Amino acid sequence: MTKYHIQDYKSQNFALWNQFVQNSENATFLFERDFMEYHSDRFVDASFMIFQDDELIAICPANKNSTSLYSHQGLTYGGIVFKDTFNLNDMHSVLITVFSYLKTGGYSDFVMKSMPAFYGDNQLLKFKHQLIKNKANTVRTDMVLAIDYNKPLAIHKTKLKHYQKNLSTGFEIKETNDFSDFWDAILTPRLLEKHNAIPVHSLEEITYLKSKYPRNIKQYNLYLDEELLAGITLFDTGKVVKSQYGATSLNGEKTRAIEFLFLHLIYKYQEKERSFFSMGTVTEQNELGYNQGLLKQKEELGCDLYLQDFLSLKIS
Incomplete structure (x- = not known):
């Protein structure tokens, strides 16, 4: 034996x-x-x-x-x-x-x-x-939500309509190695305001991890007239790309900035031939055990439901 x-x-x-x-x-x-x-x-x-x-x-x-x-x-x-x-x-x-x-x-x-x-x-x-x-x-x-790139994208027509409209808005999307603007101006205050929570990773921790895994950890920020409106932090394993953090400012909410940025990245990583785009869980401490609004939002962005x-x- x-x-x-x-x-x-x-x-x-x-x-x-x-x-x-x-x-x-x-x-x-x-x-x-x-x-x-x-x-x-x-x-x-x-x-x-x-x-x-x-x-x-x-x-x-x-x-x-x-x-x-x-x-x-x-x-x-x-x-x-x-x-x-x-x-x-x-x-x-x-x-x-x-x-x-x-x-x-x-x-x-x-x-x-x-x-x-x-x-x-x-x-x-x-x-x-x-x-x-x-x-x-x-x-x-x-419940974990993810897009299967092996199938045709199933993005809700309303999301596509707003995305097409905002292509002419003047949004500028930048990849950056500096997490501080997003962490300090949007992610941390918005998490505190909406969920009384803080990011799992501190600014110092995510900066350290980026230095160790520069090809795996990516930060994308969206601007309008040089104002930061939204950001998404991605963890890329080579097969699966996962949105680790995503947040938007109050002005960003009015212009659907985070939605536009998500769709931009969904298309971008489809072209990079990833197999899945994960948007994480919708778990929440309530009677249902999940956030209904977040579930709907991710499904309308084309996600399927998986269990962990x-x-x-x-x-x-």
Whole structure:
């Protein structure tokens, strides 16, 4: 029988971990150590690495909180990422090894934040299936909205009408490496005003991440007569481009600036031959569990609905 064993991630594994992520079709730059560790002051890292004999065959970006292990609370999605050529028939044997590792580590449960299906990670779906077979419970399901570029765009005719009209308005769209104007003038005050919240990333953090991932993190701002009206921050994995932040000023709301900027970027990344354009979740703490207006807005921009499950497995 093939021997599997697990090691805790240590700083000396930095290069090996990143090489695995960069060589894997089933991982994104969010799993690289530079990205994970920008908020190391907020999370206690508990990432681990799975070996088949001496070969690294899987990694799990993770953090711990008391006796619970999470994959990873500081990331948009997670789970155990397997080597592309891993034999899925051996998944059960790996799961047994993971159970033993978690039990020995004193964990009471393992909570996995799955990747939405459009990221296309078949290995992770197989592992998710194994967790469910072993009585993992779905503790939460988020709705994620994304455009599938493999299908004809299905943008609402009203959105298209306003977009065509605004082509002659004089909007100017600029890509910039400087996040400060958008963060300070629009994103932070608007989030505080509308949702009593602040961006997950501080200005210093997003600037640092941009310096580490200049090809993956993009900032687009929209101006009219040199006035900043809206901005969108994108995370580009090469297959999926995701709008991480999008916000508009009061004047921008009057001119549909954010809508125009979204459609501009939807067309732009269609030409760049991405597979999906994700607009994130519509989750909200209310009776429905989601924001109805936001859901309608994203659907009218051409998004389909996908589900992201959060699974919890008790360790006995």
